[in-house]
Structure formats: structure tokens, C-alpha cells
Amino acid sequence: MKIEVLYFAWVRERIGLPRETVETEAATVQALVDELKAREERYDLAFSDLKSLRVALDQELMDFDAPLDGVREVAFFPPMTGG
Amino acid sequence: MKISVQSDDFDLAQVLGGFGKAPNTGATVSFTGLVRDDTGTLEYMEIEHYPGMCEAAIKKIAEEAATRWSLTDCLVIHRYGALKPGDQIMMVATAARHRAEAFAAAEFLMDYLKSRAPFWKKEVTRDGADWVAAKDADEDALNRW
Numbered sequence: 308m309k310i311e312v313l314y315f316a317w318v319r320e321r322i323g324l325p326r327e328t329v330e331t332e333a334a335t336v337q338a339l340v341d342e343l344k345a346r347e348e349r350y351d352l353a354f355s356d357l358k359s360l361r362v363a364l365d366q367e368l369m370d371f372d373a374p375l376d377g378v379r380e381v382a383f384f385p386p387m388t389g390g
Numbered sequence: 391m392k393i394s395v396q397s398d399d400f401d402l403a404q405v406l407g408g409f410g411k412a413p414n415t416g417a418t419v420s421f422t423g424l425v426r427d428d429t430g431t432l433e434y435m436e437i438e439h440y441p442g443m444c445e446a447a448i449k450k451i452a453e454e455a456a457t458r459w460s461l462t463d464c465l466v467i468h469r470y471g472a473l474k475p476g477d478q479i480m481m482v483a484t485a486a487r488h489r490a491e492a493f494a495a496a497e498f499l500m501d502y503l504k505s506r507a508p509f510w511k512k513e514v515t516r517d518g519a520d521w522v523a524a525k526d527a528d529e530d531a532l533n534r535w
Contacts, residue, residue: 316438316510317521363508366443382440382508386524389468389509390423390480390500 308332310339310375314353315384318360321353336362336371339381354383361386391452391464395444397471399478405467410485412462417489419496421482427475431515437479439470440508451502455484458498459491466499468509501531 313326333339340357343350354360362369363382375381394400402422410418425435452464463485473479482499486492511522 313440315440315508316512363440363443366440366446368506382443384440384508385510385521386529387505387508388511388522388524389507390504 311380313382318353318383322349333375336373393448394467400467409465409483410463415462415485416487417492418485419492421496423479425473425475425477425479432475433514434472434474436472436512437470438510443508447507455495455498459486459495461486461495498535504528
């Protein structure tokens, strides 16, 4: 399946791009993260501490063990600092 | 209910002039957040946002506030882009029958916007640039609701 993967703030800076289309069979967010980490060092660096990251699936905050079935857009970012 | 995520500045007097006109409104409260420069070295603050999710997340938070405190009106404006010290970043306004509801709802909106609306702040100073880290206190603030 094809998933749009978005990166924000320092995650975007570490990976070096704001979004990309990823071809994956990963069943969960965690499995997708493991696939990305295995690609290149910059991904490994960006995802080195998942506690300092948040994930949204189709623009809703979710946990890293959430399934990717039917998901079109995954976004990774640090804890939000609005207001 | 009005929600706007925008790069442009807003005119506080104009926004509030048209807010909370329902006849059953007895109190309006507004809060405006400004770019603060603690060290005197801030050149600008870059506010990054997640288009689409921002509007959806804010709408959800505002609807929750409107229901909990029976608001007669509710408004959130949040800017993104490069903002200078003293610039307006965002505002919330709440309208209710009584002031206690309007104040509580405004605080609730602010607490949730801080850590549940997808914005990220980067401070660009004369000495370099750094992302503003989320504070544990901001996350803890949600527990009181």
C-alpha cells in the first residue's frame, strides 16, 4: 500500500524533507517506523526516541501501536507547542 | 463558532466588536497571546503548522468547550509563519451567560491549544535557532479538566 508520510518541526529537519510517499506493508505505526529507521541514518536519528515523538493517522493523534490498515496519511512530529 | 488558522495579523478591536452578540450572553472573555522576547535577542519566532489537522483539532477542542460550559459563542484565531517580538500569535474569545463559564472555557481552550493543536514554535535569535520544547506543566495542565 502507498501511504503519505509527513514530517514536522525538527523531525522534518532531521529527515530533510516535509513529506514523501512510502510503499509499505507495515501493519502498525511501529512497524513503519522500524522500516524507515532501517533505510538510512537520518531516519534512525529522527526516530531514535519515540517518547519524544507524536504520531497522527489521517490527522488524528494516535499511539505507535495503532494499525495502519486503511490509513492514507501518517504524520510524525514532536510534542506540540501551540498557544 | 469561528476558527481561523492564518498567517495574517488580526485586528483585536474589530474581532471583539462583532463577538458575543447573542441576547442570552452576559459575559465575554478574551485572551491574546503575544510573541515574548525574554533575552532581548529574539529576531523572530517561526510557527510551523499542520494544515488541515490544525483546523480539525481546534474545532474539536472548541466544540468540547462550547458543550461543557454552554457557550453562546466561541472564537479561536491562531497564526503561523514568522512573527516578531510583540506580534499577536493567537487569540481565543468565549461568550456565556455568566463570567465563570466564560473564564473557565477560555482557560480550557488555551490549555488544549498549547499541547493538542499541531503547531510548533522555533525561536530564531541572534545566537542561533532552536525549537521550543513542550513543557511537562503544559501536559499536566490538561489533567485539571
